[in-house]
Amino acid sequence: MRILLIHSDQITYETQKKTPVAEENIIPADGLEEALTAFCAVEAPDEDNIPGVAAKTAAEILETAEKLGTTNIMIYPYAHLSSDLSNPKAAIEALTTIEEICSQKEGMTVKRAPFGWYKAFTISCKGHPLSELSRTITPEDAEEKAEKK
Amino acid sequence: MRILLIHSDQITYETQKKTPVAEENIIPADGLEEALTAFCAVEAPDEDNIPGVAAKTAAEILETAEKLGTTNIMIYPYAHLSSDLSNPKAAIEALTTIEEICSQKEGMTVKRAPFGWYKAFTISCKGHPLSELSRTITPEDAEEKAEKK
Numbered sequence: 001m002r003i004l005l006i007h008s009d010q011i012t013y014e015t016q017k018k019t020p021v022a023e024e025n026i027i028p029a030d031g032l033e034e035a036l037t038a039f040c041a042v043e044a045p046d047e048d049n050i051p052g053v054a055a056k057t058a059a060e061i062l063e064t065a066e067k068l069g070t071t072n073i074m075i076y077p078y079a080h081l082s083s084d085l086s087n088p089k090a091a092i093e094a095l096t097t098i099e100e101i102c103s104q105k106e107g108m109t110v111k112r113a114p115f116g117w118y119k120a121f122t123i124s125c126k127g128h129p130l131s132e133l134s135r136t137i138t139p140e141d142a143e144e145k146a147e148k149k
Numbered sequence: 150m151r152i153l154l155i156h157s158d159q160i161t162y163e164t165q166k167k168t169p170v171a172e173e174n175i176i177p178a179d180g181l182e183e184a185l186t187a188f189c190a191v192e193a194p195d196e197d198n199i200p201g202v203a204a205k206t207a208a209e210i211l212e213t214a215e216k217l218g219t220t221n222i223m224i225y226p227y228a229h230l231s232s233d234l235s236n237p238k239a240a241i242e243a244l245t246t247i248e249e250i251c252s253q254k255e256g257m258t259v260k261r262a263p264f265g266w267y268k269a270f271t272i273s274c275k276g277h278p279l280s281e282l283s284r285t286i287t288p289e290d291a292e293e294k295a296e297k298k
């Protein structure tokens with residue numbers, strides 16, 4: 001899993017067109033002000049442990065949101081962050097799991113842009129030193145976390 | 150070299166703060182409408198042939214701009230596209246070379262966001278099927294191109 005976290009004044013998206021792997025039952029257009037936008041690329045090695053990688057990713061996103069003092073999270077699938085993507089089914093499972101875990105945290109407003117659609121989007125990055133972070137999360141990272149429990 | 154090309158209704162940036170590797174003599178804030186934004190991460194292996202990789206990257210950017218029918222290009226350093234970055238001096242050399250080559254094409258307006266600064270930015274992606282492309286360009290790709298000449 002490769003993630004890029006951007007502390008944003010604004011993030012909006014609008015679906016334009018389906019790709020062959022488009023998910024159904026989507027919110028076609030939405031947005032958030034004052035949010036942490038989490039661009040996510042689910043990778044092939046993540047298929048070994050999608051629940052674990054998703055849980056570790058959600059924990060990273062929530063920790064960053066807390067540090068930044070934001071209560072809004074936009075989960076945004078972004079294939080261009082990796083050249084070794086997972087299959088689409090695994091990606092959707094990971095993204096929905098991340099969304100669910102983040103939503104369970106009290107006081108958080110969490111939205112998720114649809115997977116497998118061409119989308120127009122606008123993002124404003126705040127630009128302070130902590131406003132852009134990237135991370136790679138592997139199934140091994142997820143294991144380590146589970147062992148520590 | 151890892152690049153992410155976004156066909157944008159708008160791209161603006163505003164420098165906020167220097168990092169330890171900040172370049173000097175910069176344009177602190179700027180923007181373009183109706184542009185191809187080229188986010189670029191110069192990678193460690195590129196150091197073997199910075200002029201070649203920069204030339205190949207510029208050619209990719211110009212070809213994409215031509216396909217999209219845009220005459221505005223914003224070159225934007227973006228370290229988060231790679232986890233194996235070049236040294237800062239090589240990165241600045243690559244970015245300025247890309248800027249120079251793109252600028253030489255008649256009718257092109259080319260701008261470059263400064264390297265090594267924390268920057269606020271806003272980008273609007275058009276969202277049509279060709280509005281987001283990513284590529285990895287290696288010194289070997291640059292060699293191939295040179296041999297074909």
Ligand SMILES: [Mg+2]
Pocket residue numbers: 151192231232233
């Ligand atoms: Mg790479």
